[in-house]
Amino acid sequence: GAVVSQHPSRVICKSGTSVKIECRSLDFQATTMFWYRQFPKKSLMLMATSNEGSKATYEQGVEKDKFLINHASLTLSTLTVTSAHPEDSSFYICSAPLRTSEFSSYNEQFFGPGTRLTVL
Amino acid sequence: QKEVEQNSGPLSVPEGAIASLNCTYSDRGSQSFFWYRQYSGKSPELIMSIYSNGDKEDGRFTAQLNKASQYVSLLIRDSQPSDSATYLCAVRSGGSYIPTFGRGTSLIVHP
Numbered sequence: 001g002a003v004v005s006q007h008p009s010r011v012i013c014k015s016g017t018s019v020k021i022e023c024r025s026l027d028f029q030a031t032t033m034f035w036y037r038q039f040p041k042k043s044l045m046l047m048a049t050s051n052e053g054s055k056a057t058y059e060q061g062v063e064k065d066k067f068l069i070n071h072a073s074l075t076l077s078t079l080t081v082t083s084a085h086p087e088d089s090s091f092y093i094c095s096a097p098l099r100t101s102e103f104s105s106y107n108e109q110f111f112g113p114g115t116r117l118t119v120l
Numbered sequence: 121q122k123e124v125e126q127n128s129g130p131l132s133v134p135e136g137a138i139a140s141l142n143c144t145y146s147d148r149g150s151q152s153f154f155w156y157r158q159y160s161g162k163s164p165e166l167i168m169s170i171y172s173n174g175d176k177e178d179g180r181f182t183a184q185l186n187k188a189s190q191y192v193s194l195l196i197r198d199s200q201p202s203d204s205a206t207y208l209c210a211v212r213s214g215g216s217y218i219p220t221f222g223r224g225t226s227l228i229v230h231p
Binding site: 034042043044046049067091093097107108109110111112113114116 | 152154156161162163164165166169172208210212218219221222223224
């Protein structure tokens with residue numbers, strides 16, 4: 001399948017600092033990428049849709065000023081957790097859709113390996 | 121509100137048996153259906169996609185879709201301990217990039 005990378009895979013930071021997470025589509029272009037958060041033993045929670053060349057679309061309840069998203073190119077989206085606090089500790093995962101068939105609705109999501117954030 | 125329901129499990133099966141995972145969804149306009157496998161501490165990995173009614177087989181995996189009854193299932197034949205993971209069902213409506221995920225079913229395959 002298609003490859004999506006994330007960096008860093010793990011980060012530990014002090015409360016109040018900002019953390020940037022990068023998501024790259026390695027062998028395809030992605031005008032849209034998605035950012036998810038997952039707490040232990042919980043389901044994936046969509047945080048926002050990252051759109052190349054325009055503003056991200058945030059899900060209800062997600063603070064856009066706290067979770068800054070920048071989709072700088074067709075292969076790179078970044079999520080910055082600003083002024084991180086211990087409650088922001090979680091597993092952050094990005095995904096990118098790829099059309100895998102000539103039928104436009106056939107569109108599969110490929111996930112990056114995730115970034116585990118621990119805020120002390 | 122689009123909902124995707126899965127039994128959280130755990131579903132425990134012996135090695136070599138068939139594991140059957142089920143998923144129901146609320147949106148009748150759904151057109152794309154996916155099964156992901158997620159190992160503990162890892163991100164989801166796409167293992168099957170299905171778009172039309174009936175069965176789709178890929179190796180030991182078979183996805184079954186019944187749009188009239190609004191359910192999709194995943195069968196794993198000859199289950200192996202390495203299949204032990206959480207299986208996420210995802211459903212996407214036509215015209216949308218964004219799938220709705222179920223909470224996942226934990227599968228345990230014991231030797």
